[in-house]
Amino acid sequence: MKCPNLSLKNIRRRCFLLGSLGLALGVLYPPVVQALPDKSPVVSQDSNSEFSARLIWRIGKRSSKALLFVKGDRYRIEHLGGIKTDLGYATVTIVRLDEQKVWYILSQRRLVVSVPLTPDDVLPMSIKLEGEVARTRIGDALVGEQPATLYEVEVQRNDHRETYYEWVDESRQLLLKLVSQEREWSVEYKRVTQSKQPDYFFEPPLGYKIFETTEIQAEEG
Template sequence: MAKRLGSRLFFLLAVVFIFSGLVLAAKPEFSAEMIQTDAKGKVTTGKIYVQGPEKIRHEFSDGDTVSVTILRLDKKVSWTLLPDQQYMEVSFQFDPNQLNPELEYEMKTLGSETVNGYDCQIIQYTYKERKYGILVQWFSEELGFAVKTQTKDAKGKVTSTVEYRNIVEGKQPDELFEIPNGYTKFSIIPKLPLPF
């Protein structure tokens, strides 16, 4: 579970860092169905809500449970909502408006394609730090966001694909990007050695 949350958070951050380097005509604001396919072909579905590049909410369905991650770059934090009205917080020790030197990349435009009704430029980002591999985005200037994103390892093997379908543009409720009322912060209490 923690590994899955960590990889999703890294993926989300990588995407947002690249967006922060783009000059957008307007701040994206929309909701959409999200389909994520891993390297083995396993499909996970969910929803995404976007309010500008600094506020993003992901909801992933896994059986009967829904895992929610809220990314707030304006506050340099992400929140993961947990069962029993708790949330886990991860603070970022960097300026989200500045590219982390470890995430430096080379950018290359591969062409254009229409995806889910949006004209997109296909842009490839090859990270200089090989462990991060390659990110390919089908970026829509009209939407101000990538309609499809694919991650690859350093050898070019696809490790995951995320696609947004049934996109509905328009104002998103502010409360989607806040911790719900009644939630308390989750903290791990370290186990202390027994006194005997």
């Protein structure tokens, strides 16, 4: 089904983050998924990787948390709080790199809002970063209680060079945490469990209506 009055820009622009303060006060102020900046170092994911984890991402002073389930080139994000869209609250986001789409699941309305995939929707999960030109091992570290190796990684894109700190689980070859030195954002995967994930996790729920939005190329003003 087409939804002519709902655009990709409106879906993402009308989402907002109110953070943990509202939750601490006992008010349902849901955190929104904040896309990583469009210069974040993302690459193609391993099509064989399957795991679950707790996802924490920060932009500036704002942070959000979710449960993450990954099956190769698709992943499911179960938000701790939800995302506010023009059509209501989405409790789950399904990202399909193979379909080049993102599905927002609005359970209360039995509705799926489908938007075109953008680079901002792709979480960095690969150890090797796009445009990587140098990597220096700093030493042993911890991500929560998980032992890791800390690296400083330099990335070159066009005329811009940027430095990242990267925590890696060497035994399982998993990216656990990535932080930009120049910009205030980070993404972290905690309690990573490698296990088979069911296919239905990454499909629209049965019986839900699907609204396809139109793609708009526009800059935020």
